[in-house]
Amino acid sequence: MSAATRALAPAPERVRRSWGHRIQRLIVVYLPLVILAAFFLMPLYVVLITGFKPNAEATPQSMWTPPTRLDISAFQTAFEKLAPNLWNSALLVVPGSILSAIVGSVNGFVLSRWRFRGANLIFVLILFGMFIPYQAILIPLVQVMQSIGLYGSIAGLILVHVIYGIPITTLTFRNYYAQIPYELVEASRIDGASMWDVYRRIFLPLSAPGFVVVLIWQFTAIWNDFLFAVILTRSQSWPVTVALNNISGSQIVEWNVQMAAAMLAALPTVIVYLLLGRYFLRGMMAGALKG
């Protein structure tokens, strides 16, 4: 908050600066900023120019040369290969993130507002699940999924993402709801409203930003997941990350098609990030325990 206010306030030293000072700032501040931006954008440059090259120009030896004309055949080929997997990812990520957000909202509400014995212990127990290396649970996870008949299915993968999303979604909503003034709750309780009414009438209507943060976070995490997907799905239910990894590992897929496929696999999360970056950042900060 203070950062935002400060950014908006007129910076006094920006008003009148000597030429010497300006040139110094250009070299010490802006030049490194631009060089580093180039480093971060370099892979994007390669992916874009390669994806739009006609096949004849798309040799790895002309990686840095822009195309002479735009051609989308690499994207078409990549899309044909990835379409079923992009669809699988969509079927996975939409219910997965919505269910996660609902579960997180209810949990976060209870933990932020209801004072009961052991609340902190429960919170710590849940929170710890966020950081565990999933290798430590994979063996029983596969066995359990097999025995309940969900192994290899998208439904099973949704369940897994919702369960292992509980810690981060609960944490985000708990911190978000903690900002809602307690007087609001007290006032409604005197009116005889139950906790469920308090949630529905007071918290839920105020929850939109919290939902956006959690939905974006889970959308990105589930779309980008590889470990659970590669272990719990079969080829017909592979999401896009697994399929992309297989394409890139094969010798028979042209390299411009590989670049176009990488672009297609990254596009949904990148678009969400560009449109809603502010909320994306808030979710990441919650991940760093900084609510």
Place this chain on the structure above:
Amino acid sequence: MDRVQTGIRRSAPLIVLAPSLLAIIVFVYLFIGWTLRVSMTSWSGLTPVFDFVGLKNYVDLFADRRFQIDIRNTVLFTVPFVGGSMLLGLLLAILVDQRIRAEAFFRTIYLFPMAVSFIVTGVVWRWLMNPAPGDRTTGLNLLFDIVGLDGLQNRWFTTPDWGIVAIALPAVWQMSGYTMAIFLAGLRGIPDEVREAASVDGASSLQLYRHVILPLLRPVTLTALVILGHISLKVFDLIIAVAGKQLQLDVPAVNMWQTTFDANDYGHGAAIAIFIFVTVAVVLIPYLWSTLRSEARS
């Protein structure tokens, strides 16, 4: 009647939390215990065997040449990855914090790799770090050739013994924006008065950062270190996407996957899993403990 209702009211939070709590207890704690149990069996093959062989699998593991490579590779990856991300992240945060024009624009660029999966990053960097020599030179090696920095050309992740260090480059590319965001949150939390007081005292910008700002950033530095450190111990997708499963670039997570699900050697696979779990716990638990305690105090 009233009593019953109060009872329901009291236990209501637990009833609401119960499904999630049960799921976490089973899928996290029970499963870890189960893996620990498996790590002390000789289960190897498709049918589970629940005998008890004590710590034999762990003894085997530490004597195993492949596992020794894993540990060496984890260290060789962690040092440049964590060090590089910290330095670049701090530099980016300080630069962005200079009341620059188009701050949002620059921040968006530095952070966008966070929106991309390690698989996508790996697929692209696999080509950027292509080691092909001579006429087939491509990727960064070709770029070095074009700009006249031929001396920088190298074999990247195929460098004998040291290939894993090259994997740190895409990892830094992916994570230093996040590190920047953590440092930036820290910088923005420092009151203006602190900087003003230092400049009134005649401190130069360098002195200001060295003696005032950096010490104040210690808590967020620890946060960034712990987050990067635990990511480093779990690294998996990125290595698979850049190089597939190669002994040269093997790390515990890849070894665990292959041992368990390709070779069906569940006993040893579980032991590797528990090893990863313990190393991550050693990094995380003290940090979580102190964070939660300071949160409880405030």
